[in-house]
Amino acid sequence: MTAFVVVSVIKVFVVFGAVLGTVLFTIWLERKIVARMQSRYGPNRWGPFGLFTSLADGVKLFFKEQVSPRGIDKAAYVAAPVLALIPAFLAFAVIPFGEHVTLFGQTVTLEVTDLNVGLLWVIAMGSLAVYGVVLAGWASGSKYPLLGGIRSSAQMISYEIALSLSLVPVVVWAGTLSLREIVEAQIGTFGTIGWLPGPVQWIGHLIPKWYVVFQLPAFLLFMAAGVAETNRAPFDLPEAETELVAGYHTEYSGIKFAMFFLAEYVHIITISAVAVIMFLGGWDGPHLPFLPWMWPLMNFMGKTFTLVFLFIWLRATLPRIRYDKLMVLGWKGLIPMALGWLVVSATILTVKDAYFG
Amino acid sequence: MPEGYFGDYFTFGMFAGLVVVLVGGTLLLARLVRPRVDKDEKLSTYECGVDPIGGGWTQSTVRYYIFALLFVIFDVEAVFLFPWATVFEEIGIFAFIEMMIFIAILGLGLVYAWRKKVLEWI
Numbered sequence: 126m127t128a129f130v131v132v133s134v135i136k137v138f139v140v141f142g143a144v145l146g147t148v149l150f151t152i153w154l155e156r157k158i159v160a161r162m163q164s165r166y167g168p169n170r171w172g173p174f175g176l177f178t179s180l181a182d183g184v185k186l187f188f189k190e191q192v193s194p195r196g197i198d199k200a201a202y203v204a205a206p207v208l209a210l211i212p213a214f215l216a217f218a219v220i221p222f223g224e225h226v227t228l229f230g231q232t233v234t235l236e237v238t239d240l241n242v243g244l245l246w247v248i249a250m251g252s253l254a255v256y257g258v259v260l261a262g263w264a265s266g267s268k269y270p271l272l273g274g275i276r277s278s279a280q281m282i283s284y285e286i287a288l289s290l291s292l293v294p295v296v297v298w299a300g301t302l303s304l305r306e307i308v309e310a311q312i313g314t315f316g317t318i319g320w321l322p323g324p325v326q327w328i329g330h331l332i333p334k335w336y337v338v339f340q341l342p343a344f345l346l347f348m349a350a351g352v353a354e355t356n357r358a359p360f361d362l363p364e365a366e367t368e369l370v371a372g373y374h375t376e377y378s379g380i381k382f383a384m385f386f387l388a389e390y391v392h393i394i395t396i397s398a399v400a401v402i403m404f405l406g407g408w409d410g411p412h413l414p415f416l417p418w419m420w421p422l423m424n425f426m427g428k429t430f431t432l433v434f435l436f437i438w439l440r441a442t443l444p445r446i447r448y449d450k451l452m453v454l455g456w457k458g459l460i461p462m463a464l465g466w467l468v469v470s471a472t473i474l475t476v477k478d479a480y481f482g
Numbered sequence: 483m484p485e486g487y488f489g490d491y492f493t494f495g496m497f498a499g500l501v502v503v504l505v506g507g508t509l510l511l512a513r514l515v516r517p518r519v520d521k522d523e524k525l526s527t528y529e530c531g532v533d534p535i536g537g538g539w540t541q542s543t544v545r546y547y548i549f550a551l552l553f554v555i556f557d558v559e560a561v562f563l564f565p566w567a568t569v570f571e572e573i574g575i576f577a578f579i580e581m582m583i584f585i586a587i588l589g590l591g592l593v594y595a596w597r598k599k600v601l602e603w604i
Contacts, residue, residue: 129489133489133492133493134496136493137493137497137500138500141500141501141504187508187511187516188512188515189516190516190518190519191516191518192524194525194526194527194528195527196527196537207509210505211501214501214505215497215498215501218497218498237494237497238490238491238494239490240494245564252557263539265538266527266537266539267529267534268529268534268540269529271538271540271542276546278546278550279545279549279550282549282553282557283549285553286553286556286560289557290556290560290563293560293563293567296564296567297570300568300569300571302564302568375528376527376528379512379516380512380516381509384508448603449602449603452549452601452603453603456552456596457601460556461589461592464585464589464592468582471570471578471581471582475574475578478574479575
């Protein structure tokens with residue numbers, strides 16, 4: 126009992142610290158990679174390779190004056206950054222990032238907690254992000270933030286449908302909403318494939334049982350919707366600086382701006398982590414004989430940062446999409462495709478169960 | 483403090499508490515340490531450097547509202563889909579047909595909105 130509480134406390138603090146550290150690292154990584162892609166050096170002053178730049182920025186923003194304009198909606202103005210940041214962190218509570226370790230004679234699963242509605246929880250917290258953005262835009266009492274906030278309201282809710290619909294086929298195949306069980310269903314390879322001609326049957330040993338193999342359309346839909354849901358380029362219409370100054374956080378400064386900034390990067394990491402869990406087999410991957418607890422963690426981090434790199438790469442490569450095209454892509458493209466793929470994969474599973482046991 | 487099912491939520495509650503306390507604490511602490519220099523110019527909203535004209539809360543097109551309505555319909559659909567998807571293989575062919583009818587009706591709704599040109603952004 127006491128051991129359980131102690132382990133819980135340790136887990137809570139470690140996960141919170143890890144998320145915060147990962148976020149600061151991701152911010153540095155983005156600035157560095159984008160700079161390199163544009164033939165610049167990027168941050169290189171604080172620490173080796175400028176690694177502590179995000180930390181220095183955070184401290185600076187912490188001590189900066191808060192300039193809030195006349196005629197704001199005070200309560201909503203303060204609530205918006207808090208409402209943006211808290212759900213972003215809470216979504217991370219159910220993300221499993223490794224198998225388990227033994228601590229104080231207890232088997233400790235490497236995640237804060239394994240809720241049996243984990244996936245729904247992540248989606249719910251992700252959709253709460255829209256409140257922060259819309260409230261910020263509304264509360265500022267200024268024209269550019271209002272435009273940014275109201276734009277993002279339509280954008281984020283549209284792409285949220287595609288996002289959740291693209292995850293349903295995976296749930297149909299896995300039959301559970303617990304993220305840990307979804308990962309466990311993907312561990313291993315297909316093994317010897319009986320219906321292939323004899324000499325090539327071994328090829329099944331090389332193909333992992335990750336859902337991305339059969340659910341590739343769902344994976345692509347999820348990533349497209351995820352980029353839009355996190356308001357990242359090429360879908361960063363809510364903060365399009367060429368037309369809206371900075372969008373919804375134009376009137377924010379100091380620590381409140383830092384909170385919006387943090388929330389955006391926490392969302393990127395969450396979306397990447399969820400994609401790894403749902404489609405790329407979570408912590409499944411190569412294991413070497415020494416340090417057995419470390420390899421699942423390394424696999425998971427490696428996959429997650431590959432996807433984070435993809436986010437950054439997209440931002441450095443693609444120009445911003447026009448708003449009408451964005452809505453058309455969401456409603457006439459992603460949502461019908463996601464519904465169609467759900468019908469297809471449910472049909473495949475039904476036929477498989479009915480005829481092949 | 484039980485383990486198992488409620489233990490999961492206990493740990494979760496601690497995480498939520500820590501996040502709320504730390505975020506709130508950061509806001510309060512920043513309030514104490516940051517400087518404050520009042521100047522009238524700082525109080526105006528940003529409008530490309532000129533004095534703002536008119537109020538900040540301007541009108542916006544009604545299309546955003548229509549998309550919000552559509553969102554409610556389809557998000558409720560997603561909420562119905564998740565429990566169905568979880569027990570899909572246990573219930574079998576009956577659940578499959580039932581849900582295909584449900585998706586078909588909603589797909590019809592999407593086609594209707596499409597044909598009515600609601601999804602067009604002008």
